[in-house]
Amino acid sequence: MGTIGGIDHTVVMAESLEEATLTAHRLGFRTTPPAAHPFGTANVLVQLQGGYLEFLAILDESLFPEETPDRFSFPSFNRDFLIGEGAGLSLVALKTDDPEALRERLAADGLTRGPTFSFERTALSPEGRELPVAFTLVFATHPELVRAGVFALVHRHPPENFWHAAYQAHPNTARAMRGITLVSPHIERTAEIFASITGIAPSKTAGRVEITLPDGSTLDIVDAATFERRFGSNAFSDKVLARFAAMTIEVDSLETAASTLTASGVPFETWEGAIVVAPEHAGGVGYRFISAD
Template identity: 35%
Template sequence: MKGIDHLVLCVDDLDEAVARYRAMGFTLTPRAIHPFGTMNQLVQFDGSFLEILAVRAPTEVPEHGAHHFSFAAFNRDFLDRGEGFSMLVLDSDDARADQQRYVKAGISRFEPFDFQRKAKLPDGEEVTVGFSLAFAAHEAMGRAGFFVCQQRAPQYFWKRDYQLHPNGALGIGCALMLGEEPKAYADFFQAFTGEEPQRLADDEIAFSLSRGGVRMFSPAAWARHYPAALAPDLAEGPCFAGFVIEVSDLGRTAEALDDGHIAYLRDGGRLIVAPDEAFNTTILFEERR
């Protein structure tokens, strides 16, 4: 069973976004430079992470090809219409096998993509990490990207020092999407995740994964589940609306948000950071059960 590997959070100004996430009580990794015109810093957990991404050098961004999905071009174009949660990434033990499966299922026409970059360890040592990616796409979800990521040097990537957060964050609970007719996308998500839906209704679908999960709501279902959270506009089709962060203690999380002067709402057993505080993305903090 696959799990969430990471979420891509696309921003205009990486310095500003990193400062905001630190103010929320997250620890961030040092800055990393991609060889295709983007850069990032990560909020790392045990087995998953948030990738805060910005375009560094637009002239270095490769364009999409007939059988090539350009990660950098997708996020560059995403930013033309605003910041936000742009891509959902699952883990992979074999990106090439996943790509073949996606092609067979009719949700991809792309070749796998391999790349390396430098990373800085907590002690300051610089090492090389590598990744193999396999992309999937749905023509009606042009503002939502999907791929799996196989790590080539995990011993250098995952570091406990980066996974300790003052706000008590433990991991990604769920990726949240919004769409007018969620059930119409169930076959795509089943092919992408390799799992059958745990909930399948006209206004809501849900897929449980080994780490986290994926849920898509209609606007009415979103209002039913998250009445205090602002739903994004669907003028350009289905989109990622936000994500759940599991924490050890909501009181500790609230203290971190207060200390960082981050506005939030209390909604029953969760704290909600609204899109205007989190770069067009809703963040819901919930205690891990």
């Protein structure tokens, strides 16, 4: 059917994997070993329950597939994002049950170009075993999303090849991805685009629009003033295009998460019962930690 089921993962573009890994560890996350893509980028992951954070860096630009009017290039998008914006949250990946059917729906609305894209790579288990993993993706495109990429994918491998409980044991007790915050100078217009991509109607309140996905996670679209109130940062106040700005992560213990941040020297504030880390202190991405209770 090509429906959207929730948030699969986020893509955080970094200057280097070493820098990204350091940032993730300072925030209290455990990372997977580095893995290389066949198209010139490499990543380390922070696995959560049912989703993950992908920290990405350029490995070999000569391997980048060429971007054309009828083909989206994942590595080129991230390179251009890094040049134009610096390190930060470049793309959000959504779950779909049928990338081909979703591509047809998006194409009918003028929200994608080109075919679906499939690739394979090798992942390392916690025991050091090399395991094959494979994915099929469909990219959404829109003139207003050149700094906030969106794609949907399906995992085409046995779950045990990718997901490992040992990688999900984090010092900060992180459990699950609960939401993404996107800052836009035109929140209602941006919300209409995401409603078309997801097929889900948004709910609107003053200064923000929210789309609740089937798995309960949310896409929270806010203006820069609302983001500054929540995260104590004006990092997105001068943006003329929509930008993914922050993630909401559920943790088992807010006290442990706070202790981990304190031990790492990461500044944070509390806001409405959540722990908030501003983008300036976390590789260009804001983090909001909420209790699982």
